[in-house]
Amino acid sequence: MARYNDVNNSNILFSGVGYAICLIDIYMGMYYNTIIGWALYYLIASFQSELPWTQCTNSWNTPSCRPVTELLPNISASSPAREFFDPQVKGGEVLEQYKSDGLNRMGPIKPALALCVFAVFVLVYFSLWKGVRSTGKAVWITALAPYVVLIILLARGVSLPGAAEGVRYYLTPEWAKLYNSKVWIDAASQIFFSLGPGFGTLLALSSYNKFNNNCYRDAIITSTINCLTSFLAGFVIFSVLGYMAHVQHKSIEQVGLEGPGLVFIVYPEAIATMSGSVFWSIIFFLMLITLGLDSTFGGLEAMITALCDEYPKALGRHRETFVAALLFGIYICALPTTTYGGVYLVNMxxxxxxxxxxxxxxxxEAAGVCWIYGTDNFARDIEKMIGHRPGIFWRICWKYISPLFILIIFVFSLLSHEEMLGSEYAYPEWSLQVGYVLTASSIICIPLYIIYKFATTPGSLVQRWKMIWQAEHSSDGSTLTYCGEAPRCDLRTASPAPIPSNG
Structure with a gap:
């Protein structure tokens, strides 16, 4: 598959962005695969004649446990599903948080969780070791299977009593919440995690396309499918939330939980009350695992592709060994998330x-492409590839709306990051400082690389400064280079790209 690179100073100047993305992908791999491990734990537990979170007769249940159909709005009690996942209750089976004192003393590693997470890393390795050849085959399963399961779960969900109320709640807008910055932050985060911009996923996978591939069409189709998938998943979730509100005689606001609680408590509670609950549980957690694997493939493949292309002799020629060493290192770093207090680390x-x-x-990324390289030059490059220039709407979005909107969201995120941690657990002050270091460790790669380029560029201080910020455009002498069908690219031997006849 063909690989293309745009050779100009601005791309080299912002190589720090690539290193920042690699660090972000490592941090994501350290906790995201643990969440997939939780889903694998639930999947294994589902292969029984009765789901373990159906009754309160298990050894890990507490005296306050009540079946979900017997929970009353004004009486303090916990359901079997809540105690199975163990969100800070005395008992529990999956997390066993009560055996830790938070981040100050997380306790030992839980072997069952560590094995589940290890199994996830093994699956990831055999999907990545051959590059896009193995990833592409795995994605056929991880990308398509969830749609089959979503449709099955939707058909089941809308047939439940109370589902109509849940769907009505889902489709009824609450305009006042648009004034809440957290809503915008969550929306932006959802797009970044589901679609993959910023993680390098789209850049890495699209680099294998042919030169004249219609990237405009692909971008529209991919974004549309991503949003419609989220919209479809909303019907699946809220139909079940409406059912749970009907069963427990509560409002939907009282039933719903955010984050892992929705996936590992509320939905399993609903499944436990359905006929054929074992079947529904198996396909639900299979869907979660395939969705999670699909996401982790993208981020890790982006990092592996970038590093193999940057160091073709040291890493690119030994990809299988490199991928094994990389994933093993990430797994070792992820082991603290499998401790009894690991959920606090996952959240952080x-x-x-x-x-x-x-x-x-x-x-x-947006500022570098549209403000430094230039929107017009970017649009001209696209025209060379697909034969026509992007419209004024897209150029305005690229140059003004998107960068400024993202910057505003980032500022609001910085101001409200402690609220995003939740209120159930008071994170110690030292952990917040560690969090700042984690965030800064990836961001600082960008200015550090700019300083490095400034220091190594020949000339006077003024000449250096002007030179490192001056982009060389394809119309000014630099070219898009064609790297052939090889899985990695060496720019020193690359030939000029074939320009399509209609470009």
Whole structure:
């Protein structure tokens, strides 16, 4: 598959963005695969005659446990599903948080969780070791299977009593919440995590396309499918939330939880009350695992592709060994998330690892392309590839709307990052400082590389400064280079790109 690179100073100047993305992908791999490990734990537990979170007769249940159908709005009690996941209750089976004192004393590693996470890393390795050849085959399963399961779950969900109320709640807008910055932050984070901008996923995978591939069409189709998928998933979730509100005689606001609680408590509670609950549980957690693997493939493949292209002799020629060593290193770093207090670390890594830094990285990417390289030059390059120039709407979005909007979201995220951690657990002050270091560790790659380029560029201080910020455009002598069908590119031997006849 063909690989193309645009050779100009501005791309080299912002190589720090690539290193920042690599660090972000490592942080994401350290906690995201643990969440997939939780889903694998649930999947294994589902292969029983009765789901373990159906009744309160298990050894890990507490005296306050009540079946979900017996929970009353004004009485303090916990359901079997809540105690199975163990969100800070005395008992529990999956996390066993009660055996830790938070981040100050997380306790030992839980072997069952460590094995589940190890199994996830093994699956990831055999999907990445051959590059896009193996990743592409795995994606056929991880990308398509969830749609089959979503449709099955939707058909089941809308047939449940109370589902109509849940769907009505889902489709009824609450305009006042648009004044809440957290809504915008969550929306931006959802797009970045689901679509992959900023993580290098789209850049790495699209680099294997043919030169004249219609990237405009692909961008529209990919974005549309991504948003429609999220919209479809909303019907699946809220139909079940409406059912749970009907069963428990509560409002939907009282039933719903954010984050892992929705996936590992509320939905399993609903599944436990359905006929054929074992079947529904198996396909639900299979869907979660395939969705999670699909996401982790993209981020890790982006990092592996970038490093193999940057160091073709040291890493590119030994990809299988490099991928094994990389994933093993990430797994070792992820082991603290499998301790009894690991969920606190997962939450912290989610916020301070990719959560904040990715917003700044995407802003720098947008600013670098549209403000330094230039929107007109970017549009001209696209015209060479697809034969026509992007419209004025897209150029205005690229140059003004998108960079400024992302910058504003980043500023609001910095101001409200402690609220994003939640209020159930008071994070110690030292952990917040560690979080700042995690965020800064990736962001700082960008200015450090600019300083490095400034120091190594010949000439006077003024000449250096002007030179490093001066982009060389394809119309001014630099070219898009064609790297053949090889899985990696060496610019020293690359030939000029074939320009399509209609370009």
């Amino acid at each position: 890594l989610n916020i301070y690892g990719p959560g904040l830094a990715i917003l700044f990285v995407v802003f720098v």
